[in-house]
Amino acid sequence: MAALKFAGMDDTDSEDELPPGWEERSTKDGWVYYANHDEMKTQWEHPKTGKKKRCAGDLPYGWEQETDEKGQIVYVDHINKRTTYFDPRQAFTVEDVVLKPKRYDGNTAALEILQGRDLSDRVVVITGGNSGIGFETARSFALHGAHVILACRNLTRANKAVTLIQQEWHKAKVEAIMCDLASLQSVREFADAFKAKKLPLHILVCNAAVCTQPWSLTADGLESTFQTCHLGHFLLVRCLQDVLRRSAPARVVVVSSESHRFTDLLDSSGKVDLALLSPPKSEYWSMVAYNRAKLCNILFSSELHRRLSPHGVTCNAVHPGNMMYTSIHRSWWLMTLLFTLARPFTKSMQQGAATAVYCAVAPELEGAGGMYFNNCFRCLPSAQAQDQGSAAGLWELSERLVEERSAGVQAL
Numbered sequence: 112m113a114a115l116k117f118a119g120m121d122d123t124d125s126e127d128e129l130p131p132g133w134e135e136r137s138t139k140d141g142w143v144y145y146a147n148h149d150e151m152k153t154q155w156e157h158p159k160t161g162k163k164k165r166c167a168g169d170l171p172y173g174w175e176q177e178t179d180e181k182g183q184i185v186y187v188d189h190i191n192k193r194t195t196y197f198d199p200r201q202a203f204t205v206e207d208v209v210l211k212p213k214r215y216d217g218n219t220a221a222l223e224i225l226q227g228r229d230l231s232d233r234v235v236v237i238t239g240g241n242s243g244i245g246f247e248t249a250r251s252f253a254l255h256g257a258h259v260i261l262a263c264r265n266l267t268r269a270n271k272a273v274t275l276i277q278q279e280w281h282k283a284k285v286e287a288i289m290c291d292l293a294s295l296q297s298v299r300e301f302a303d304a305f306k307a308k309k310l311p312l313h314i315l316v317c318n319a320a321v322c323t324q325p326w327s328l329t330a331d332g333l334e335s336t337f338q339t340c341h342l343g344h345f346l347l348v349r350c351l352q353d354v355l356r357r358s359a360p361a362r363v364v365v366v367s368s369e370s371h372r373f374t375d376l377l378d379s380s381g382k383v384d385l386a387l388l389s390p391p392k393s394e395y396w397s398m399v400a401y402n403r404a405k406l407c408n409i410l411f412s413s414e415l416h417r418r419l420s421p422h423g424v425t426c427n428a429v430h431p432g433n434m435m436y437t438s439i440h441r442s443w444w445l446m447t448l449l450f451t452l453a454r455p456f457t458k459s460m461q462q463g464a465a466t467a468v469y470c471a472v473a474p475e476l477e478g479a480g481g482m483y484f485n486n487c488f489r490c491l492p493s494a495q496a497q498d499q500g501s502a503a504g505l506w507e508l509s510e511r512l513v514e515e516r517s518a519g520v521q522a523l
């Protein structure tokens with residue numbers, strides 16, 4: 112022992128060994144505490160390691176916990192006919208680790224976030240779930256048992272996506288329902304078809320978008336990027352809000368983009384300007400139209416959260432990642448070229464779906480919303496995207512548009 116002491120090794124290998132004067136005991140419900148006989152004190156933390164521990168599992172076979180006449184807990188070993196104050200489970204204690212929420216980042220895949228999750232009691236609707244990020248989001252939820260409904264404008268492409276997911280897991284509950292976000296009537300028909308199924312709705316992912324497409328007007332008389340990316344989703348949520356409220360806690364996730372930072376949508380008097388959101392052909396810039404629509408996504412998300420969170424429906428907006436090689440670039444050759452060059456350096460689509468999936472299921476986000484996430488982290492969007500006046504202004508304008516246009520008023 113002296114030699115060990117000289118070498119600085121007189122201490123035992125076990126960091127758990129108690130210093131002299133200390134004794135390990137446990138409470139009736141298995142928490143370990145430490146008693147110091149010299150100082151007449153007790154504490155929960157191990158005097159050397161500072162860790163808290165509890166006994167794991169049941170008592171060994173043949174053992175029973177009893178209380179003696181002094182009210183002290185004793186352990187009776189019926190097989191060997193002996194009684195002790197020492198809880199035999201103390202040989203198998205586990206540390207009391209406070210479980211912190213798992214940390215994710217830009218490399219996290221959507222399936223990683225759902226690892227170990229059983230979503231078989233969840234119903235999920237995803238717009239544009241037939242391709243790109245929407246498809247990976249749908250696939251991830253479906254492979255974890257959720258009932259997933261793809262809201263898509265082209266049923267042939269949508270049914271192909273359904274088949275792909277079911278080929279991966281034949282029990283996957285996925286189906287497609289027609290929903291063209293560029294048509295107010297189609298959105299209403301989707302909502303009716305969904306409601307006819309009498310399902311709850313726990314997660315709604317507003318994902319669909321078009322980017323840099325040539326100017327065109329929808330049948331409702333609005334510029335189609337604006338209507339597809341924002342107004343269609345606005346009406347969809349409006350039509351489904353009663354189901355969402357009945358299914359609370361429910362979550363809406365709006366897929367936006369960092370490109371929202373490069374634009375604004377206020378006129379010179381500081382009001383949300385329809386002429387900027389749905390401009391005539393002569394004033395149309397396809398990239399600007401996309402950026403404005405993505406700014407609308409964040410404003411819509413925060414106002415939606417403000418209005419529906421008292422009813423148990425929360426909403427967050429996300430940026431999925433930069434220049435992921437989906438179909439989003441298809442309308443303009445220059446975008447296709449840029450996306451092709453960037454392809455080796457960008458996220459996979461599974462990684463692109465991760466932030467939306469995170470916002471849809473993370474336990475630490477229960478009841479939380481009105482925020483903007485990138486790489487599964489909360490970050491601040493642009494100043495205008497944080498402006499509550501703009502969010503309320505956009506909401507009022509959108510309300511007016513869906514009512515007017517549905518009534519057949521189509522003037523720009």
Ligand SMILES: NC(=O)c1ccc[n+]([C@@H]2O[C@H](COP(=O)([O-])OP(=O)(O)OC[C@H]3O[C@@H](n4cnc5c(N)ncnc54)[C@H](OP(=O)(O)O)[C@@H]3O)[C@@H](O)[C@H]2O)c1
Binds near residue numbers: 319433
């Ligand atoms: N890819 C990126 O780098 C990137 C970066 C930032 C943000 N985002 C955002 O991520 C989201 C998903 O985009 P993605 O990259 O996955 O692109 P994507 O592969 O082109 O997916 C877009 C989806 O939207 C659907 N869609 C388009 N117009 C529609 C309409 N009128 N009605 C219903 N669905 C419609 C498309 O359907 P069809 O297949 O029938 O056309 C497609 O399923 C978008 O909100 C986008 O703004 C993407």
